[in-house]
Amino acid sequence: MEKVGAVLVAGGGIAGVQAALDLAESGYYVYLVERNAAIGGVMSQLDKTFPTNDCSMCILSPKLVECGRHLNVEILTLSEVVSIQGEEGNFQVEVLKHPRYVDEDKCVACGVCAEKCPRKVDNPFDEGLSKRKAIYVLYPQAVPLKYAIDRDHCIYFQKGKCRACEKFCENKAINFEQKEERIRLNVGSVILAPGFEVFDARLITYYGYGRFANVVTSKEFERILSASGPYQGHLVRPSDKREPERIAWIQCVGSRNINQCDHSYCSAVCCMYAIKEAVIAKEHSDRLLDTAIFYMDMRTYGKEFEKYYNRAKEESGVRFIPSRIHNVVEEPDTRNLLIRYTDNERQVIEETFDMVVLSVGLQTPRSLIEMAEKIGVSLDSHGFCSTSSFEPVATSRPGIYVCGAFQGPKDIPQSVMEASAAASSAAATLAEVRGTLVREKTYPDERNVAGEPPRIGVFVCNCGINIGSVVNVPEVAEYAATLPNVVFVDQNLFSCSQDTQDRMKAIIQEKKLNRVVVASCTPRTHEPLFQETCREAGLNKYLFEMANIRDQCSWVHMNSPEAATEKAKELVRMAVTKAALLEPLREVELGLTQSALVIGGGVAGMTAAKELSAQGFEVVLVEKGDQLGGNARFMRHTWKDEDIPTFLNGLIRSVEEDPRITVYKNAQIKAVDGFVGNFKSTLVVGDGAGEEVTVEHGAVIITTGARESQPSEYGYGEDPRIVTMQEFDRLAAQGDARVKEAKTIAFIQCVGSREPQRPYCSKVCCTHTCQSAVRLLEENPDREVFVFYRDIRTYGRNEDHYKVAREKGTLFFRYDVEEKPRVILEGGGLRVEGKDHVLGIPVTVEPDLIVLAAAIEPYDNRPLAQLYKVPLNDEGFFLEAHMKLRPVDFATDGVFLAGLAHYPKPLDESIAQAKAAVGRAVAVLATQRLQVGGTVAYADPTKCTGCGVCEMVCAYKAVHLNSETLTSEVNEALCKGCGTCVSSCRSGALQLRGFSDPQIFSMIDSLSS
Amino acid sequence: MEQQNAQDWEPKILAFLCNWCSYAGADLAGVSRLQYPPNIRIIRIPCSGRMNPAFIAAALRNGVDGVLVSGCHPGDCHYLSGNYFARRKFTVFKELLEFMGVEEGRVHFSWVSAAEGEKFAQVVQEVTEAVKALGPARHYVKEKIEVC
């Protein structure tokens, strides 16, 4: 059967959007099918995201817009997949498209229809905390920004008359005659990214959700915090709109609970979002807000999570109370809420809160379970899509892939990672039809603006109320109109929304603007978006300038609206002044080497190499040791109890036999030259004065791994019966008597993790310990297994291991970091002394074997970091470009990351990340040409005196002195545009395009005018 | 006389922030809603290495009361070493400027990372206070002469 170069992505949340963009960038046509009237998913409803506290909408919106405007992404909203026929490479997907009753081509989202619509309904986007009309847009930045009629509530549909919207719609966009459509799409592959729903807290009656007005779910609380939410970001409680003074969070509502809801799993994200909500709530509150989180285990296992938790405790003063809450009682008069719990001293304490937030878990919706059955994709016992650890994004049906929370409860970065992985896997099966169905973006010819006097258009953004509630936007706009060269001024509600973008485009053309200034948020996130709009309007994208009147004005001067307005005006004036001096810049196209280098021959590295090869790219795999396999060589089972050695041997063999993969063992990177698309790395192969090999490659994936640390505590090294996890696995595999004959085994958790020297959780140890406990007890039920722990962090479905370990009789003792268990070696015996946290009495265990959950620590990554110009975090792990939305990218183009070098993680996550890195790398490699130039330096030979200081200061070897003319020349392909040479040039011969001396001086001058 | 004016006088401060660290730090301060004095105006430059000391002089001559230049911490420069060269230039320029009589608190330098929203807010607070303490720029301000 012929393969088809198109992919269907089901689900338009962040995972679906990422998968769609990756595929579209790497040469496939994408149908993005979304159930709702707009894409964005749950992430669009969130206020801030942990652990960076980035505004969720702010970082999501550019991706949505990119998706919305991408030539190779076709968005089908109000649509759902009904059936999938065919097989890998060639599927026929039937999609049911519900009527919108609004013609998308005609609707301009002016909002008159909603204004006139007499029917108010609960707004599901605000979780029912606010009202919307029966004709609605999902949210202000919705993509596509088109109204839709909610048939179930529309008076016309329900009662046969009204049609007010139709009457008032100027564009005649309302169409009551629209019918359901069944669309058949032919695609090569399908990616399922349908997401999750939150647990229905009504089912747990004793917390009173649904009965007590001030008991809300965490998702409702996100909306309450959100500036675009039901209360405009004012933190008030639902019953009386009064600002709360005390808020409690109750964890594990609908998670880790088999009595009320049959959800034994941990939802993996609630601990972090609860901490984040508490911290943000405190920031929102004018008064000293008391926040208390009631939890069973605090599961801050991800990158930078533990530090976030510590800061919440120490700096923000969030209270953390380890107690499961039995019930919530409402005081009828005040509608305050009473919570009873036991403290550390086992005293019963009663506390009153103004609000209680239920940290509701994630689950697969019923409808999805039915759909999975229909399309022949099997689910696990928890209702999540079942996948193997070794193919973490492949469903049971070949050619259909999965990512996001449908694969298992998870956070945004993990979802994004899996999305790129799923995209990569889908692409790998369709490599030979890459590029067959894509359309090329053609921009209108760039208008030649040379010689024209500047005609500047200024667009001042309200950013909903983010700017407008502090800065007087009309005043700023009025002021902008008085500035020289300004011929047009407009105010936008959301400059980044698609309709505004379209309108800006029209205005640029209509008003013959040749410079555009947007006064809104930060150019770091939004400049590319507006530049794209300029291009689409036939304007060189460098004729664009931004004034940041939100992040650096309205948000930081909330209490001084007048001063903020004055400042905004000056920022606009500065931007307009610079804009007048902007010049169109050209970008040059370069060829690129369509191959990759993978550094590190562990499972992540080998997976990346295999995946790249499957996509048709040559790979060089470099391993510093003498064999492939990395840490997996010491591992026995995945958390799903799959056999690792069998998998590993197969993987190693297939890598070594792959004709597209060249493996260098005992090899290290010595020097790196070049840049994205055209790297040249020099390897030294062999010991001592090894042979040098030069590799040319377009991208590089760093998968250098990490290692188990050597404990310095708990008597490690003093007795052969005190071992680390990795040693324990090896001994167990070898049938060593120390394990085989051990009757009593003690595990000690967090050995070297969550300590000042390593303020992070090593993520894999708790699961490994529980799994090991179960195996030990299965081998011999007479054994006694003890676990000393701080929090058991068996996140997600790993929780089952914890549950089974307890059921089989493992005894768990929680310890405090101030009061760690003590290991005593005495008279040839081992003793562990701790404390029973439930009974508060000392516990002494005399084990035959002590297993220490030693921390995972990074290798010395500094040399590699320097060579490839990428950063490390404080602990020495590589630091990705953005912790939320670019989890496998570096800020430096063409360099990607996967595996333990990023952060400790289990095997399946490493594999997913490796595939994700390939997905991202292929987006670079699949393009035949590379755009460079733009903001680069240039030299004026008539001014250059040839002193050579520019050459001396350039870190990229982009400037050199021409030996003939003795003047400087800039290689635009190598220049990164930092401007260090420019400011070092005494004679003014060097300038930086887009940041020239005249441009910067003009901004300075404009300050005093 | 000046002391009387100082009561309601608010200094104008110009900051030059590198795109990758300090500008991002300033954004983070915003995202975190950290409040700081509104006296500061920010010019984004790609790297502290782009910073020509002439910009500082131009700002002061234009009547700006204080200048802040901020870049990535040593070792963090997005362009590897731009901030190191910047540091050398600033060392020399600051010494010279102060030698010639410009007050010490007029021109400030800091390293603020993309993660240091709080530090950014704090630096702005400190710079604003330092400049306020000096009073309006008097010495190195060029009388505006209309040039045709």
Added chain:
Amino acid sequence: MDTRVERIRSEAKRLLESGEVDLVIGFRKGSIPMVSRPWFVRTVEDTELLHWDGFCSLNLCNYLTKRKEKVAVVAKGCDTRSLVGHIQENQIQREQVLVLGVPCEGMLDRRALQERAEGTEILEVVESDGRVEIRGRGLERSFPRQEVLQHCCRICRHRNPVLHDRLLSAEVEEHQVERYEDVEEIDSQSPEERWAYFQNMLSPCIRCYACRNVCPHCYCTECFVDCSRPQWVGKSLDLNDVFTFHLFRAFHMAGRCTDCGSCERACPVGIPLRVLTRKLEKVVSERWGFEAGTDLEQLPPLATYRPDDPQDFIK
């Protein structure tokens, strides 16, 4: 006659005769007393006019750049330091220049001698063993040489050429003199006083740019003060513009100035400009242990860095 003059002449003669160089740049006696002027020698005959005395203070490096031919140059300690800078900054190729090094006892300060003549016209100056004698109508006075040296020479630490192909006399003794007394005194003042000091010092400046034009290291095609796009320094006599000119002239000299004294000698209104360049000389020396023009291998201080450079002034 000074034996150095003979050495210069004979060496120049030999070099031209052998064709080793196309041009010898040295000094000849001026037509008035106390002035020696540059002398460009292409023929053997012209070597006879080559001269050397205490008035050869001009920095001949100024004449070396933008030349194609092979040149020999007569150079004092400070000149050779400028030469090192020029070679580093690609203004001249090392192979292209043959350095006739002259250890220097310091150049004489014409103004100081004139003052000591108390109004009488000096017709002749005789230099001998550590002493200088001025003669004129009814005038015959002699002073220790050290007393009538130019300021830059009095505090010079590099009298011997740092770079040379021929050394034309025995090396002289170097003095570890205190170079920054005046700088330190200004440093100890309050900002107000310093501001007033420099306003006062710079107010006579007539923006003739002689200091710039004479400086061997000011070789930009277009000086920042002449730049019209952007024109950020006014061309007026406004003291603020004057101040800015001198601020940046000095800044551009950081780590490059060898304190040859040309600028001060050229200043028609006698502004002691070197206090600015010496301030920076002190900074680069104290912070980074750098001394301009002393080592061909050492990169200029603003074109290099160390990760652990001092940064006490950075928040």
